[in-house]
Amino acid sequence: MTLGAAADAYLATMGGAEQANTLRVYGRILRAVTAEFGSQTALDDISAERFAAWFGRQWGDRAPSTWNVSLDAVRSAVAYWQQQGWTAADPSRMLVRRKPRPDRARALSRRDVEQLLTREDVSLRERTLWRMLYETAARSAEILALNVEDLDLANRRARVRRKGGAVDVIVWQTGTARLLPRLLKGRKSGPVFVTERRARVQLPRCDRDERGRARLSYQQAEALFTEASGGATLHQLRHSALTHDAEDGTGTPMLMARSGHTSVRSLAKYARVSAEALQRHQEVTDPARRRHG
Numbered sequence: 001m002t003l004g005a006a007a008d009a010y011l012a013t014m015g016g017a018e019q020a021n022t023l024r025v026y027g028r029i030l031r032a033v034t035a036e037f038g039s040q041t042a043l044d045d046i047s048a049e050r051f052a053a054w055f056g057r058q059w060g061d062r063a064p065s066t067w068n069v070s071l072d073a074v075r076s077a078v079a080y081w082q083q084q085g086w087t088a089a090d091p092s093r094m095l096v097r098r099k100p101r102p103d104r105a106r107a108l109s110r111r112d113v114e115q116l117l118t119r120e121d122v123s124l125r126e127r128t129l130w131r132m133l134y135e136t137a138a139r140s141a142e143i144l145a146l147n148v149e150d151l152d153l154a155n156r157r158a159r160v161r162r163k164g165g166a167v168d169v170i171v172w173q174t175g176t177a178r179l180l181p182r183l184l185k186g187r188k189s190g191p192v193f194v195t196e197r198r199a200r201v202q203l204p205r206c207d208r209d210e211r212g213r214a215r216l217s218y219q220q221a222e223a224l225f226t227e228a229s230g231g232a233t234l235h236q237l238r239h240s241a242l243t244h245d246a247e248d249g250t251g252t253p254m255l256m257a258r259s260g261h262t263s264v265r266s267l268a269k270y271a272r273v274s275a276e277a278l279q280r281h282q283e284v285t286d287p288a289r290r291r292h293g
Contacts, residue, residue, distance in 0.1 A: 001086035003046070004039025007031075009084075010077045029073040032058065043087040051091040064098035071095055107243035108229075108236050109276050116229055117175070125216070126224055128179040129193055130237060136170040137241035137258040139163060140234040143170075144218055146192040147206070148184060153177070162260040170258075191215035242270035247277040 007030040014023040036054055037046055055074075059067045074092045081087050108116075117131050132143055142160040150158045157171045184192070190209030193216040207215040218234075225234050242259055252264060252271075261267040 001043055001081070001084075002039060003037055003041045003043060004034050006043055006081050006086055007034055007039075007077065010080045013080065025069065026073040026076065029070050030077060033074065043081060044089055046089075046091040048089070048091050048094045052094040055092070055095055064100045068097050068100075071097060106236070107240040107270075107272075108232060110240075110244060112229075112232075113237070113240050113244075119228070122224075122228055124179065124183055125193060126221075126228070128176065128183045129216075129221060130225065130234075131179060132172055132176045133234060133237040134241050135172040135176050137238050137245070138170045138260065139238060140218060140221065142260075144193055144216060144221060148187050148189050148192055151180070151192065153180060160260075164262075166260075168260055193221070195220070239270055242267070243272065246271035 011023060011027050011030065014026070036058075037051075055070070059070050062070075071092060075090070078087070078090050078092065082090075113134060117127065117134060119127070129143065132138075133140060136143070138160060139162075142162065146158055146160065150160070152158060156173070156177050157169050160168055160170050162168045180192075187209060191207060191214075194209050194213040195216055196213070198212040198214075222234050225237075226232065238259070242255055245255055245258065252267070255267055255271065256262070256264070259267060259270065
C-alpha cells in the first residue's frame with residue numbers, strides 16, 4: 001500500500017459532519033507527510049529516523065498543543081493502516097508527546113485562590129504576602145517594595161509607587177488586616193516583607209529591618225509561590241483578583257483604581273470572563289432550570 005492511497009483511505013473514514021474539523025486538521029497534516037515522503041512511497045519504506053527528523057523540523061518550534069495534534073493525526077492514521085494489515089511499522093515511534101506549557105497568564109479559579117490563601121503549611125510571611133497581593137490587586141514589585149512606614153494599618157491602606165513612578169494608594173481587606181500585625185510584631189520601620197535571616201552582604205539601610213534582615217526578593221517570593229501552587233506565578237494573583245472583580249460586575253474606573261492601570265486597553269486582558277464564571281452564568285440562565293425552579 002502506498003502512502004498516498006493509505007492517507008486517502010484513512011481520511012475517507014471521517015465522513016460525518018461532527019468530524020469536519022478533525023478531517024480538515026488531520027487532512028492538512030497528512031498532506032504534508034505525503035508531500036515530504038511521496039505519495040507513491042510504500043508505507044513500510046518510511047524510516048522512523050528520517051520521519052522523526054522531518055517532523056522535528058516541521059513542528060519542533062511550534063506550541064506543544066500543535067506538536068501533539070500533528071503527532072495524533074499521524075498515529076491515528078497509522079493505527080488504522082495497521083488494522084487493515086497494510087503495515088506493521090509506526091514511522092512516528094521515535095517521537096513523544098510534549099507536556100503543554102503552563103498557562104501563566106490566566107486567572108486562577110476562586111477555589112484555587114482560596115485554597116492557597118488558607119494553607120496552614122506555609123509561613124505567616126507567605127500567607128500575608130499572597131493575601132495582600134490578591135486583596136489589593138497590586139503588582140508584586142509594589143507590594144515587596146513596601147516599608148512599614150508606608151502602611152496605614154488603621155485605615156487598611158498604604159502608599160505605593162506604581163509602574164512608571166506615580167505614587168498611589170492601595171487598600172486591603174479584613175484577611176490582610178488580620179495578618180499584617182502578626183507579621184510585623186511591633187516593627188516600626190524597614191521592609192514589610194523580609195528574609196528569615198540577617199543579610200550576608202551589606203545592603204542599603206532602606207532594604208534592611210531593625211534586626212538586619214534583608215528585604216524579600218521577587219525571585220525568592222516567586223519561587224516559593226510557584227512551588228506551593230504547582231506552577232502558578234505571583235502575577236496570577238493580581239490577574240485573578242481583577243478577573244474576579246470584573247465577573248462580579250466591578251466597573252472599569254474601580255478596576256483601574258485597584259490595578260493602577262492608566263489605559264483601558266492594558267486593563268482589558270484582566271477583565272476576561274473565566275470558564276468557571278461562564279459556567280455559572282449558563283447554569284443560572286438555563287431556561288430548563290428556571291422552569292423547574
